[in-house]
Amino acid sequence: MTERIEQDGRRPANDGPKAAGRNRAALVTAAREIFAEHGLEAPLSAIARRAGVGQGVLYRHFPDRSAAVAAVLEENVRQVEQAAAHEDATFDAVLGVLTWHLAESAAFIGLLHADRAGGRSGIRAHALALSERVECALRKHLPRGHRLSAGDDLVLSVAMVSAAVIGTTREEREHRALAAWRLLDVEVGPVRAFDG
Known part of the structure; x- marks a missing residue:
């Protein structure tokens, strides 16, 4: 100690x-x-x-590694939800907060998508529940007729962008995330943590 x-x-x-x-x-x-x-x-x-x-x-x-991972994921999602609940929230602003967390917590990206053979199934179940909360927060502000409003397009686009978030520095990960949103022709607000 x-x-x-x-x-x-x-x-x-x-x-x-x-x-x-x-x-x-x-x-x-x-x-x-x-x-x-x-x-x-x-x-x-x-x-x-x-x-x-x-x-x-x-x-x-945090009695084990899984608890620490779950706590970070929970905090990320809570900030996205807080951004969505803010009185001035817009879809692109909430996407900016989500993008900040994707770039900041890049080690967790794989947990939000596919369950690999064996291991971490508790984290996987928790991550799925958190992903649903992110989708709900984003859908609150998704404009009617937006290019991502059909079917699972919103969830799929978040998965595609998060899969592109790789790199050794935070700046590199953010750059790749923004490039992925741009390729999807989706505007993103300022990439920042939600500070209330």
Whole structure:
């Protein structure tokens, strides 16, 4: 466990249960970054280090790798839903938030599509439920007669774009996502995290 020390040499006050929410948020952010940089098999200890907490804190929030993956996916979807619920939301603005998450959490793209033989079936079931929530958030703002309004065109286009999101840097992944939307002739708003 890494011990944090204040500038004056003292340990910070132990906030106990009050720190739980802060620690969880830091762990989800760290997990998103670590998994995007190093893939899903990255050591969980790296997540704890990046979040500035001990491994015990990590395991209290996420007892295993699947729980950490599910938490990041859940947070991504929650932000897309929040963007869709915003009073000024438009389809292209919500797509911009979705595209940010696709580029930021590229390590999870495969989980949103095909179930590979064996393994991670719990994550797969959870990812399918989350994909349905993303579709619902997008459909709220899909203009009538939009090119993606027929049948499964919306779901298929999101799957196609997310499959194109590859690259070693976040900028490269974002560039490829925007190029894929452009090839589908779909306008995307500013690519950003939803900040309320």
